[in-house]
Amino acid sequence: MNAPWTALKQQIQTWGKALSFDAIGIASIDLNAASARFKRFLAAGWHGQMDYLAKHGEKRFRPELLVPGTVSVICARLNYLPEPLQAMRQALGDPNRAYLSRYALGRDYHKLIKRRLLVLARKLEERIGPFGYRVFCDSAPVLEKPLAQQAGLGFYGKHTNLIAFQQGSFFFLGEIYTDLPLPPDPPLPKSYCGSCRACLEVCPTQAIVAPYQLDARRCISYLTIELHGPIPEELRPKIGNRVFGCDDCQLVCPWNRKAQLTKEPDFLPRHGLEKASLVELFAWSEAEFLAKTEGSAIRRLGYERWLRNLAVGLGNAPPSLKVLSALKARLNHPSALVREHVSWALAKHTAQLKTSATAT
Structure with a gap:
């Protein structure tokens, strides 16, 4: 019964690779654990002026409310690292230079990833016919990191960023909410940080x-x-x-x-x-x-x-x-x-x- 959906999932991953995504995974829509963590974050007031994080009620935690009919989420990962880490350290170490987070040196990732996810969704539509879907990239009340973790695309670092085994944490995420019952990937455990505290100790403002x-x-x-x-x-x-x-x-x-440099020209400085x-x-x-x-x-x-x-x-x-x-x-x-x-x-x-x- 599940075989056709498994084959379709493999095809989606093949298409994703052809579209230059570094990884594609499928997540279930059960976000209860992530919901509890997020609500504790809001209750502590740690979101500051980001009032939008407290809006939309349960839609952030229940994908089927945000996009009715959603039963699975196609998650995509795309590296953005534009230069070697040593070059970044040199820029930070020169107090006369302006340091900008490296994700922002190139073109805005939102449109690029959404366009690419739309191509993926339309390829899927050509294969199976019309289906329900909606594409996101940091553009709606979506718990991107918990979904990506559930899809096996990364694990949580102590800095709260997601980390991929072979590629580190310099990547963007995007999602397709869909009504297709695609078999989910096994989620990664919460963390592989061990006893390391490097990120906590280096944070200039002790935000972690x-x-x-x-x-x-x-x-x-x-x-x-x-x-x-x-x-x-x-x-x-x-x-x-x-x-x-x-x-x-x-x-x-x-x-x-092990972080790899991006292959996307649009992400270059x-x-x-x-x-x-x-x-x-x-x-x-x-x-x-x-x-x-x-x-x-x-x-x-x-x-x-x-x-x-x-x-x-x-x-x-x-x-x-x-x-x-x-x-x-x-x-x-x-x-x-x-x-x-x-x-x-x-x-x-x-x-x-x-x-x-x-x-x-």
Whole structure:
């Protein structure tokens, strides 16, 4: 009875490979365990300003409510790592360079993955006829990581990211909710981290409060991308030169020693963002920002918060004439948010210079 569905599942995986996905798995729709974890995360208030995570009721935990008729989920994984880990460490280690999370250096992954999943769904439709489905990629109340874990695509790291055995954690996920009774893959156990605590220890803001528990309000990715107001002053010095997201917990993960570079040209760096300086990016006009972030995940940040983040990075950079001049040029910016962070950065440099002068 199950043989035709097993054969169809194998065909789906073959098509997925031809579409350059790194892995395809099938998940069941039982998310009870993940639902309990997620609700504890919300109850602790760790989601901060990400109010959308608390919306949609049970639809996030019950796929059949989000897409009526859903009985299985086709999960896809696609690597995005655009450069060797050593190059990332060099960028982080240079306080004058702007560090952007490597997933954001190329084109926005949402559209690329959704388009590819639609091609996969249409191939399936050509084979079996019309069926019920809907495609997602970080675009709806979907528990992507729990579904991918159930589909055997990865296990949870203590940093709460998903990790694949042979490819590490630098990958995107996408899903097709479907009414086809495809046989699910065996889920991977929760974790293979053992006694390792590298990610907890390296986190600049101690956002990983315990293994598998993340207080997003302290996470640099949250602070530089999701937070809309001022970045808390006590956390600004810890952000360093990270102006869009953070990869530290992934960089130190032993499983990423095997991380493979992406084969997707669209995920490769554009406009020299992998090596740009803080001063260079801070000088962009709004028109330049919009032009150079077109088709990029960075665009959703907006120009005002882009300058806010760069001002923090410049405040953490070594004092120099270039850095001070760049900050002073934005001291009277129309945005109060930008002015506040510029003033903080200049005050920090003033204090450093006074301390240095006193010491000599």
